[in-house]
Amino acid sequence: MKIIALYGGQSAEHEISILTAYSMLQAFYYNYYQVQLVYITREGQLLKGPLLTEAPKLEEDLHLTVDNAETISFCDLVEEDTLVFPMLHGPNGEDGKIQGMLETLNMPYVGAGVLASACAMDKIMTKLVLQQIGIPQLPFVAVTKNDWRKDQEEVFRHCEGSLVYPMFVKPANLGSSVGISKAENQEELKASIDLALQYDHRVVVEQGIEAREIEIAVLGNEEVRTTLAGEIVKTVDFYDYDAKYINNDVTLQIPADIPEEIHEQARAYAEKAYLALDGSGLSRCDFFLTNNHDLFLNELNTMPGFTPFSMYPLLWQEMGLKYGDLIEELIQLGLMRHQAKQRLSITHQ
Numbered sequence: 001m002k003i004i005a006l007y008g009g010q011s012a013e014h015e016i017s018i019l020t021a022y023s024m025l026q027a028f029y030y031n032y033y034q035v036q037l038v039y040i041t042r043e044g045q046l047l048k049g050p051l052l053t054e055a056p057k058l059e060e061d062l063h064l065t066v067d068n069a070e071t072i073s074f075c076d077l078v079e080e081d082t083l084v085f086p087m088l089h090g091p092n093g094e095d096g097k098i099q100g101m102l103e104t105l106n107m108p109y110v111g112a113g114v115l116a117s118a119c120a121m122d123k124i125m126t127k128l129v130l131q132q133i134g135i136p137q138l139p140f141v142a143v144t145k146n147d148w149r150k151d152q153e154e155v156f157r158h159c160e161g162s163l164v165y166p167m168f169v170k171p172a173n174l175g176s177s178v179g180i181s182k183a184e185n186q187e188e189l190k191a192s193i194d195l196a197l198q199y200d201h202r203v204v205v206e207q208g209i210e211a212r213e214i215e216i217a218v219l220g221n222e223e224v225r226t227t228l229a230g231e232i233v234k235t236v237d238f239y240d241y242d243a244k245y246i247n248n249d250v251t252l253q254i255p256a257d258i259p260e261e262i263h264e265q266a267r268a269y270a271e272k273a274y275l276a277l278d279g280s281g282l283s284r285c286d287f288f289l290t291n292n293h294d295l296f297l298n299e300l301n302t303m304p305g306f307t308p309f310s311m312y313p314l315l316w317q318e319m320g321l322k323y324g325d326l327i328e329e330l331i332q333l334g335l336m337r338h339q340a341k342q343r344l345s346i347t348h349q
Helices: 014-025 097-104 114-121 123-132 145-150 152-162 186-196 241-245 260-276 311-318 323-348
Strands: 002-008 034-040 046-052 070-072 082-086 140-144 167-171 181-183 202-207 212-220 224-226 230-234 250-253 281-289 295-301
Touching: 002 014, 082 097, 082 323, 097 114, 114 123, 114 295, 123 202, 123 260, 123 295, 140 145, 140 152, 145 152, 152 186, 167 186, 181 186, 186 202, 212 260, 212 311, 212 323, 224 260, 230 311, 260 281, 260 295, 281 311, 281 323, 311 323
Parallel strands: 002 034, 002 082
Antiparallel strands: 034 046, 046 070, 140 202, 167 181, 167 202, 212 224, 212 230, 212 281, 230 250, 281 295
16 A cells, blocks of 8 residues: 655645654554655645655655656546545645645545644634633634734724733644744734734734643544643743744653643543544644643644654553554544545445
């Protein structure tokens, strides 16, 4: 069987996708699979690289160019006995666009489908869905670029009337803490909204709180499994892009040192949210936990960081599922979901 490793992509998380892909490619069971490299450039061009029968030796081997790879279209991905493994983070990869293309091509693929990908990528839609099913959310204000252009003073009144400083400002459709900043006053709020609007035309202004950050890993299709919580132990004020990927200012504690009932509550919320968004394959659910043990679900990440040192695989390792076996299970979940859809399609004909 052939696995297409689809990585790179047109987002600010392009380099993170390459890190994820390189890590995963070290752990595939090459005695069962051949792995076809397909790199999406920052401009959206598809480059078909070598067909791997063993793990690549260097991360640089994944940086394909028109000089060492074949230019192809999405239609060229279609082959018998082939599954696509999207190793993409952020817009144009994790937001339902690629998933919609693969659905149109009727190709099996790993991870969330169109609905879950689109909703979970959009922080505003995620919050609205989770509110509907009774999962606690931090207070927030949604701001569009049109709102901001039309009347900044009205935006300030809305934010300051609903929230108190500090506030966190986030692009609605980005991950890996890209474009996120903290505002302690109106001047900083203006700068933060300006920054976030460089990445998206919709942003979330969210209430800042003193809280621990805990995360739950979710795995499955209709039958869902969850892990115990892990905690991000911070040495910086908040977990921004530099802290995550450049300065290594964050320590992971697995499992988190929290009461058993908090573990169980977080796991229950994670499963409920995952099913409400029609999740499949995998997700990481991120929570805030206050000193009073109040839980707030911050977001779901349908393609979390996946190096051997990332929270998602480490949580499953704590539960007894090794990195390579986790990747294999994701492949099987993708195949099972595709087969189930094919059976439904036949039934409806």
